[in-house]
Structure formats: structure tokens, C-alpha cells
Amino acid sequence: MSRSKSAIQEPTVISDFKEITKMRLSLSVVFSSLAGYLLGVDVIDLKVLVLLAFGGYFMVGASNAFNQIIEKDLDALMDRTKNRPIPSGRMPVNTAFIIASIFTLLGIIILYTINKQTAMFGAISIFLYTCVYTPLKTKTPISVFVGAIPGAIPFMLGWVAATDNFGIEPGTLFALQFFWQFPHFWAIGWFLFEDYKKGGFFMLPTGKQDRGTAVQVIMYTIWTIIVSIIPVFGFTGELKLSVVAAVIVFLCGLFMLHYAVRLFREMTEKAARQLMLVSVSYITLIQIVYVIDKFIR
Structure with missing residues (x-):
């Protein structure tokens, strides 16, 4: 009986751990960091690559855990989030806080072993995501702008880990991922509009699913495209x-x-969901193309 119980409980513990740290999102962020590292490095150091992967994962996992602690009462109001470990009652806040704290310490220590600048940018991303972006989500659509800053750091972080230098190159990588996040998150904010409203979240720039929001989605997509091709003109150093x-x-x-x-044109949740899926594919493909181009050029 006890064996069958543990067999049932074990996946639940594991799945709750994945959920509190948002494992899939964290791994996609790690992918961005590794792409940035490969773009910046002359000779690949596998040790640094592994440290960056683990350090990046811990930092993002910590941010996500802190976010879910702060938003536990609001998460309980929304269909998308009410079954998360904390609002569902499966994980105590204290447990989540311990996980978040351990992840923060491990992340900063690991990134510090790469270089000080990498650790600094990692710490800045946790602070902005947890202490600025999360509280602003229920107050103003400007939260998306603030959230785009820690969201854009990973791609840049990889270059800084490779070179111990912040200049035009990581700045360009930051700008690319920064502008990309607006159409990406506004698409999510559009098709989850009613659910977000239950939690009191203001994600769309006009606060509504209207033409004004759709126009801004187009504008920021164009900015993303412009930034993505700037390196071909030779203005971006290495x-x-x-x-x-x-x-x-x-x-x-x-x-x-x-x-x-x-x-x-369509102003539908289906169109917004399609844009979100395409945007995820886009940023992944762009990073792959950048890396492949560097190594075959």
C-alpha cells in the first residue's frame, strides 16, 4: 500500500517542482543564454557552458517561484493558474520560499564563478522580475515594458559570460529579445484577456482587445525585424x-x-494564439540561425 502511494505521490512532487520553477520556460531561457555564449566565444569551454546552463536555470526558476509566492491569491482566481502548487494547497508557501531562496543563491554563486558581470546581470534580472514587474502587473500595462528587461537579459547574458564584456554586441542581442517580447506577451494577454481580468492583470497596452493594441503589436514586430538584421551592416562590432x-x-x-x-484584421483570440506560437518559433529560429551563421561563415 505504501509503495503504491509513493508511486502515485512521486510524480506529483516532481510535477509540482517543475511547475513552481516553470521548467519549460526556464529551459527556453537557458537556450537563449547558451546561444548568446556561442555567439560571443572564440573557443567553446564546456565547463562554462554547463555552469551557464545551471546558473541560468536556477536564476529563472527562482524568479518564477518568487512570482508564484507573491501572486498566490490572484493565481487562485484564474483558470489558467488555480491548479498551481501554491494556490491549490499542494505546496506550502514556506517550501516554495526555500526553493526560491536556494535557487537564487545557487544561481548567483554559479554565475559568479563564470565572471562578476554575469552574476550581476543575473541578480538584476531576478530583482526586476520579482520586485518591480510582478507588483506592477495588477496596476499598469507598463509592467510589460519592465518585464521585457529581465526577459531580454538571458540572450545578452551568454555573450557577457563568454567575453566578460558588455558592449554593442550584447546590447544588440538584448534589444532583439527586448522588442520581440512585446508582440509575444501582448498576444498572450489578448487570448487570455478574460482570465487575466479575473486576477486583475493589465497586460494589453490600451487595456483592451482593440485596434490600438493590434497596431502596437505590428509596430513592435517591425522593430524586432529591424534590430534582427542590423548585424549584417557591420555596426555591431564582433x-x-x-x-x-x-x-x-x-x-x-x-x-x-x-x-x-x-x-x-481578425481581432480574435485564435489569431492571437497563432501569433504567440509563431513568436516562440521565431525567436528560437533566429538564435539558431545566428549561431549556425557564425560557425559556418
């Missing part, structure tokens, strides 16, 4: 892009823009 890669990146951007325009 961050370079071949003409062929720039064309591929540009075409990927036009594909995403097509779905942004579709949202403007």
Missing part, C-alpha cells in the same frame, strides 16, 4: 551576420509580421 543569414532572419520576421497583421 556580432556579425552574413547576407544569406540576414535574408533568412528577415523572412522569418516577415512570417511573424504576417500573423501580427492577421491579428489586426
Whole structure:
């Protein structure tokens, strides 16, 4: 009996741990960091690569855990989040806080072993996400702007880990992921509008599913496309892009823009969901193209 019980409980504990740290999101952020590292490094150091992966995962996991502690009462109001470990009662707040604290310490220590700047930017991302972005979500749509800053740090963080230097190159990587987050999060805010409203979250720039929001989605998608091809013009130091890669990146951007325009035309939750899915594919593809281009150029 006890064996069958533990067999049932074990996946629950594991799945709750994945949920409190948002494992899938954390792994996608780690992917961004590793792509940034590969772009910045001359000779790949597997030890640094592994440290960056674990350090990045701990930092993002900590941010997500702190976020769920702060928003536990609001999460209980929304269908999307009411079954999370804390609002459902499966995980005590104290347990989540211990996990978040341990992850923060481990993340900063591991990133510090790479270099001080990497640890500093990691710490800044946790602070902004937890102490600024999370409280602002229920007060103003500007929260998306604030949240885009820690969200854009990972791609840049990889370059800083590789070079111990912050300049035009990691700044460009930061700008690319920064602008991309607006159409991405506004698409999510659009198709989850009613659910977010239950929790009192203001995610859309106009506060409504209207033409004003759709126009801004298009504008920020265009900014994303522009920033993504800037390295081909040679303005970004060691961050370079071949003409062929720039064309591929540009075409990927036009594909995403097509779905942004579709949202403007159709104004539906289905169109917003499609844009969100395309935006995830877009940022992943862009990072892969950048890395492949560097190593075959």
C-alpha cells in the first residue's frame, strides 16, 4: 500500500517542482543564454557552458517561484493558474520560499564563478522580475515594458559570460529579445484577456482587445525585424551576420509580421494564439540561425 502511494505521490512532487520553477520556460531561457555564449566565444569551454546552463536555470526558476509566492491569491482566481502548487494547497508557501531562496543563491554563486558581470546581470534580472514587474502587473500595462528587461537579459547574458564584456554586441542581442517580447506577451494577454481580468492583470497596452493594441503589436514586430538584421551592416562590432543569414532572419520576421497583421484584421483570440506560437518559433529560429551563421561563415 505504501509503495503504491509513493508511486502515485512521486510524480506529483516532481510535477509540482517543475511547475513552481516553470521548467519549460526556464529551459527556453537557458537556450537563449547558451546561444548568446556561442555567439560571443572564440573557443567553446564546456565547463562554462554547463555552469551557464545551471546558473541560468536556477536564476529563472527562482524568479518564477518568487512570482508564484507573491501572486498566490490572484493565481487562485484564474483558470489558467488555480491548479498551481501554491494556490491549490499542494505546496506550502514556506517550501516554495526555500526553493526560491536556494535557487537564487545557487544561481548567483554559479554565475559568479563564470565572471562578476554575469552574476550581476543575473541578480538584476531576478530583482526586476520579482520586485518591480510582478507588483506592477495588477496596476499598469507598463509592467510589460519592465518585464521585457529581465526577459531580454538571458540572450545578452551568454555573450557577457563568454567575453566578460558588455558592449554593442550584447546590447544588440538584448534589444532583439527586448522588442520581440512585446508582440509575444501582448498576444498572450489578448487570448487570455478574460482570465487575466479575473486576477486583475493589465497586460494589453490600451487595456483592451482593440485596434490600438493590434497596431502596437505590428509596430513592435517591425522593430524586432529591424534590430534582427542590423548585424549584417557591420555596426555591431564582433556580432556579425552574413547576407544569406540576414535574408533568412528577415523572412522569418516577415512570417511573424504576417500573423501580427492577421491579428489586426481578425481581432480574435485564435489569431492571437497563432501569433504567440509563431513568436516562440521565431525567436528560437533566429538564435539558431545566428549561431549556425557564425560557425559556418
